[in-house]
Amino acid sequence: MNGTGRAVTRVLTVAGVPALLVIVWQLYSAASQNFYVPAPGRVAQAFAETWFSERILDDVLPSLARLLAGYALAVAAGVGAGVAIGLSPRLRAAAEPVLEFFRAIPPPVLVPLIMLLAGIGDGMKVLVIASGCVWPILLNTVEGVRALDEVLSDTCRMYGVRGLSRLRHLVLRGASPQIMAGLRQALSIGIILMVISEMFASSSGLGFTIVLFQRGFQIAEMWSGILLLGLLGYVLALLFRRLERRVLSWHSGRGVGRA
Amino acid sequence: MLEVSGLRKVYEGRRVEALREVTFQVDAGELVCVIGPSGCGKTTLLRCVAGLLPPTAGSVKVAGAAVTGPPPRMAVVFQEYGRSLFPWMTVRQNVELPLKEKRMPAGRRGELVAGSLAAVGLADVADAHPWQLSGGMQQRVAIARAVAYEPQVLLMDEPFAAVDAQTRADLEDLVLALWRDTGVTTLFVTHDIDEAVYLGQRVIVLSGSPTVVMEDLKIDLPPERDQLTTRSLPRFADLRGHLYAQIQRARGDR
Numbered sequence: 001m002n003g004t005g006r007a008v009t010r011v012l013t014v015a016g017v018p019a020l021l022v023i024v025w026q027l028y029s030a031a032s033q034n035f036y037v038p039a040p041g042r043v044a045q046a047f048a049e050t051w052f053s054e055r056i057l058d059d060v061l062p063s064l065a066r067l068l069a070g071y072a073l074a075v076a077a078g079v080g081a082g083v084a085i086g087l088s089p090r091l092r093a094a095a096e097p098v099l100e101f102f103r104a105i106p107p108p109v110l111v112p113l114i115m116l117l118a119g120i121g122d123g124m125k126v127l128v129i130a131s132g133c134v135w136p137i138l139l140n141t142v143e144g145v146r147a148l149d150e151v152l153s154d155t156c157r158m159y160g161v162r163g164l165s166r167l168r169h170l171v172l173r174g175a176s177p178q179i180m181a182g183l184r185q186a187l188s189i190g191i192i193l194m195v196i197s198e199m200f201a202s203s204s205g206l207g208f209t210i211v212l213f214q215r216g217f218q219i220a221e222m223w224s225g226i227l228l229l230g231l232l233g234y235v236l237a238l239l240f241r242r243l244e245r246r247v248l249s250w251h252s253g254r255g256v257g258r259a
Numbered sequence: 260m261l262e263v264s265g266l267r268k269v270y271e272g273r274r275v276e277a278l279r280e281v282t283f284q285v286d287a288g289e290l291v292c293v294i295g296p297s298g299c300g301k302t303t304l305l306r307c308v309a310g311l312l313p314p315t316a317g318s319v320k321v322a323g324a325a326v327t328g329p330p331p332r333m334a335v336v337f338q339e340y341g342r343s344l345f346p347w348m349t350v351r352q353n354v355e356l357p358l359k360e361k362r363m364p365a366g367r368r369g370e371l372v373a374g375s376l377a378a379v380g381l382a383d384v385a386d387a388h389p390w391q392l393s394g395g396m397q398q399r400v401a402i403a404r405a406v407a408y409e410p411q412v413l414l415m416d417e418p419f420a421a422v423d424a425q426t427r428a429d430l431e432d433l434v435l436a437l438w439r440d441t442g443v444t445t446l447f448v449t450h451d452i453d454e455a456v457y458l459g460q461r462v463i464v465l466s467g468s469p470t471v472v473m474e475d476l477k478i479d480l481p482p483e484r485d486q487l488t489t490r491s492l493p494r495f496a497d498l499r500g501h502l503y504a505q506i507q508r509a510r511g512d513r
Contacts, residue, residue: 149342150342151337151339151342151343152342152343152345154306154309154311154335154337154343155335155337155343157311157328157329158309158311158329158333158334158335159334159356159357159360159404159408160329160331160357160360160361161356161357161360162360165359165360169345169348169356170345173345173347176347250346250347250388250390251346251347253388253390253391254346254388254390
C-alpha cells in the first residue's frame, strides 16, 4: 500500500467510530421527538456559543485551576508520604490498614464534611479533589518504593549514594513506573471530583454550569458541557501519556530491548 | 590491607549459622580468590566484608580500620549485573554517579570515567543505556564503575557466573589486566575452581555450612597468566585437582 493510501486508512480507522456514533445520534434525534436529545448540529452550535465566550474565563479556567491545585497537592502529599511509608517497614505496618480504609471511602461523600470544615469556597473544592486523588498516588508510591531492587540499593550503599541523592537517583526513579500508574488513576478521579465539588454550593465552574443549564431546560447547552468535559479529560490524558513516555522511556525501552 | 578475623554470622530469624569462624587476610596489592561448595555462605562472607551485613561476632578491618558500614574506599562488583546498574542512566552516568557523590571536580571526573570506560573497551557506548548492551558488556560497565571509583579494596561476588564461557574468559583476562595496572587489592569470590586457580595468587577454600576456612592455598603458577598456556600447565591441573578434592570433601562433611 502506498503512503497516501495508508494515511487514508489511518484517518478512517481513527475517525470511523466517532463518525458512526454521531450518525446514530443524528438518526435517533431526527426520528424521536424527545426534547432532551437535541440533534448533534444543535449541540455543536450551542457548544460554540456557550464556550467560546467569557465562560472560558468564568467557568472553564477556574475549574481547571482548582483541578490542578488539588492534583498538585495530592501529588506532593501522596508521593511524599508514600516514599516515607515505603522506606520504613515499621511505618508501613502501622499505616497500611488505615490507608486501605481511607481509600475505600468514596471521595464524593467527603464533600459535605469538607464543606463544614473548609467552607464553600475554592479551598473546599481543592481539598475535595486532593482528598480523592491522594490515595492511588500514595498507595502506588508505597508499592513502588517497597519493590526497589535490593542489589541496586546495596550498590548505592557501597558507592556512597545516600540522602537526597539516593532519593533522587534511586528511590524516585526506581518507583517511577508505579508512581506514574498512580498519577494516571488520580487524574481521572480528579476530573470526576472537580465536577462533583462544583455541583454543591458553587457559583462557577463546569459542574455548576451544567447543572444550571439542566435546571433552566437549556438542554443543548447542557449536552455541550458534557461534551466539553469529555474533551477535557481526553486532552489531559493525552498530555499525561506524553509525559509518561518521557519519564519512563528507560522502562519501556528495557522491556523491548531484552531480545 | 584486609583482615578478617573470627567472623561469625548467625541469621537471627532463621537461626541459621551461615559462617562459624572465618579468618584470613589479604595483603595490599594481592588478588585472592575465595571458593567453596554452593550454599557455603560465600555471599554472606562478602556482604560482611563489604559492611553491608553486620557480623554476629568477629571483625573485618580494611587498612587497619574496623568495618562497621561500607568503607569509603571499597568497591563491589555484584553477580547480578542487570540489577546493579541504574537502568534510567546511561553507561557514562552510571560510572560517574559515585564520583559525583565523592564531590570530585568535573575535570578529574571526566578523565576517570573516560579512562575506565576505555580500559574495559566500552568507550564507544558511553551514551547507551545498560539494557541496550549484552550481559558481558553490562558487567564491563560495573567493572568500569568500580575501577573509576579508585578503591583500595575491590570485592567481586561471582561476577561472571551469569555470562557465557567465551565472554567469561575475556572478562577474566580483563580483571587480571586491570589488577596489574592498578595494583588494587582484590577479593574475588567464585564457585568455579578453574577460575580461582587461573586468577588468584592465593585461593581460600571454605568448608560447607557452618563455614570455616578449610585451606589457604598459594597458587605457585607463573605471574603472567594466559588462557591457553596457563590452563595447560601440569601444575594448573595439579592445583585444580587438589582444590576439586577439597571441595568434594567439604560437600561430604555436611
